[in-house]
Amino acid sequence: MFRYFGSKASTASVVANIALDGYKDATVADAFGGLGNIGAEFKKRGCSVTACDLLHFPNAFQHVRxxxxxxxxxxxxxxxxxxxxxEDILSYLNSQFSDGCWFAKEYAEARGFFTATNAAKIGAVWLKIKSWKNLELIDIDEEKFLIASLLNSMDAVANTAGTYYAYLKGWDRKSLKEFSFEWYRGVVKGPKGIAVRGDALSYLTDKSFEILYLDPPYNGRDYSRYYHLPETLAKFEEVSIDSNSKCGQPILRSTVGTQIRNAMKLPYLMELINSVHWERLVVQYADGAHICLNELKQALGGQGTLTVHEIPALGYQSTNGTRQHTHHVFVIDK
Ligand SMILES: C[S@@+](CC[C@H](N)C(=O)[O-])C[C@H]1O[C@@H](n2cnc3c(N)ncnc32)[C@H](O)[C@@H]1O
Structure with a gap:
C-alpha cells in the first residue's frame, strides 16, 4: 500500500469501533481523509462517509474506497x-514504454527516483491515462481508479525512503523490481460515500453529520512538497521542473502548504468543530505533535462529555523501520 505520512492504516479498525460505539449506519465526515483508511473502515460498518482532502492524489484513493x-x-x-x-487493459498498459518521455527524463535520467526501465513504463502508462482523459474515454470513477492504481503500483518500485522529498543514493532493493501496473484493490463494500477535493472547513461548514472525525496534520511537514510527484501525476500536469531542485519540485511550487500548516493549528480545528453540526466528535491525535495534548483536551472538553482512549499505533514507515507511538482518541458527545 502507498506509504503516507500520518496514515492510520494500523489503527483504523480499533478507532472505527471506538467512534461508532452506540451508533448504527451513521453519517460520518472524515475531514482530513488522507488515503481514506479510516473512511473505509466506517464504510465497511455501514456508514455513509464524506471525506475531504486538499490534495488531488489522496482524493483519488478516497474516491476508489x-x-x-x-x-x-x-x-x-x-x-x-x-x-x-x-485484464486486457492491464496487459495493454503493461506493454507501454516511453523512454524519451518527460517523466523518464526528470525522474530517472536527471534524478534517481526510478530505474530508467521502470520510469519509461510508468511515464508511458501515465501518458495513456492522460490521453484517455483528454479523449473523454473515461468517467470520474475510471479516472480515479486508474490514477490510484498507477500511484500505488509506482510507489512499490520508488527508490525512496517513503516520500518524494528525496531519492536514495544507491538503488533500494524494491526499486530494482520490475514495475507492473496492477489494479488498486481498495474498493470497500458499503453505502456509497463522497470524496471531496478541497478545504475541510470550506466544504463541511453548516453540514450535518452524526459523527465528525478529525485526523489533522500533526506538524509542519508540508504534504504538497513531500508528495509533489504523485500530486503532479494526479493532476495530469506535465509541469516544468526546477532544475535546481534535487527532488524535482515543479518550478511553480504548490500553494496549498500554507493551508495545510494552518489546519494543524488549534484555531482552525476549533472553527471547524464549531461550523459543522455533529452529535459526536472524534479526534485522533499523537504524542509530541504540534498542539499540546493538555491544551487540546481542555479545548475539546468544553464541547461536551469527553472520554479519552489511548491506543498503540505504528508510526511512519521508512527504510529504518516503524516507530511505536501512542495515539489519543478523544470522543466528545454533545
Ligand atoms: C494525518 S493526514 C490524514 C491521514 C488519514 N487519516 C489516513 O489514514 O490516510 C492529514 C491529511 O489532511 C490533509 N489536509 C491538510 N489540510 C487540510 C485541509 N485544510 N482540508 C482538508 N484536508 C487537509 C492532508 O493533505 C493530509 O492528507
Whole structure:
C-alpha cells in the first residue's frame, strides 16, 4: 500500500469501533481523509462517509474506497482499444514504454527516483491515462481508479525512503523490481460515500453529520512538497521542473502548504468543530505533535462529555523501520 505520512492504516479498525460505539449506519465526515483508511473502515460498518482532502492524489484513493462500488468497466476504453476485459487493459498498459518521455527524463535520467526501465513504463502508462482523459474515454470513477492504481503500483518500485522529498543514493532493493501496473484493490463494500477535493472547513461548514472525525496534520511537514510527484501525476500536469531542485519540485511550487500548516493549528480545528453540526466528535491525535495534548483536551472538553482512549499505533514507515507511538482518541458527545 502507498506509504503516507500520518496514515492510520494500523489503527483504523480499533478507532472505527471506538467512534461508532452506540451508533448504527451513521453519517460520518472524515475531514482530513488522507488515503481514506479510516473512511473505509466506517464504510465497511455501514456508514455513509464524506471525506475531504486538499490534495488531488489522496482524493483519488478516497474516491476508489468511498465512492466506487467495484472495478469500473472501462467500456469506452475497451471499445477504443478493441479489447474485451479489464485484464486486457492491464496487459495493454503493461506493454507501454516511453523512454524519451518527460517523466523518464526528470525522474530517472536527471534524478534517481526510478530505474530508467521502470520510469519509461510508468511515464508511458501515465501518458495513456492522460490521453484517455483528454479523449473523454473515461468517467470520474475510471479516472480515479486508474490514477490510484498507477500511484500505488509506482510507489512499490520508488527508490525512496517513503516520500518524494528525496531519492536514495544507491538503488533500494524494491526499486530494482520490475514495475507492473496492477489494479488498486481498495474498493470497500458499503453505502456509497463522497470524496471531496478541497478545504475541510470550506466544504463541511453548516453540514450535518452524526459523527465528525478529525485526523489533522500533526506538524509542519508540508504534504504538497513531500508528495509533489504523485500530486503532479494526479493532476495530469506535465509541469516544468526546477532544475535546481534535487527532488524535482515543479518550478511553480504548490500553494496549498500554507493551508495545510494552518489546519494543524488549534484555531482552525476549533472553527471547524464549531461550523459543522455533529452529535459526536472524534479526534485522533499523537504524542509530541504540534498542539499540546493538555491544551487540546481542555479545548475539546468544553464541547461536551469527553472520554479519552489511548491506543498503540505504528508510526511512519521508512527504510529504518516503524516507530511505536501512542495515539489519543478523544470522543466528545454533545
Ligand atoms: C494525518 S493526514 C490524514 C491521514 C488519514 N487519516 C489516513 O489514514 O490516510 C492529514 C491529511 O489532511 C490533509 N489536509 C491538510 N489540510 C487540510 C485541509 N485544510 N482540508 C482538508 N484536508 C487537509 C492532508 O493533505 C493530509 O492528507
Amino acid at each position: 468511498l465512492v466506487c462500488e467495484g472495478l469500473p468497466n472501462f467500456s469506452r476504453v475497451r471499445k477504443f482499444l478493441g479489447v474485451d476485459s479489464e
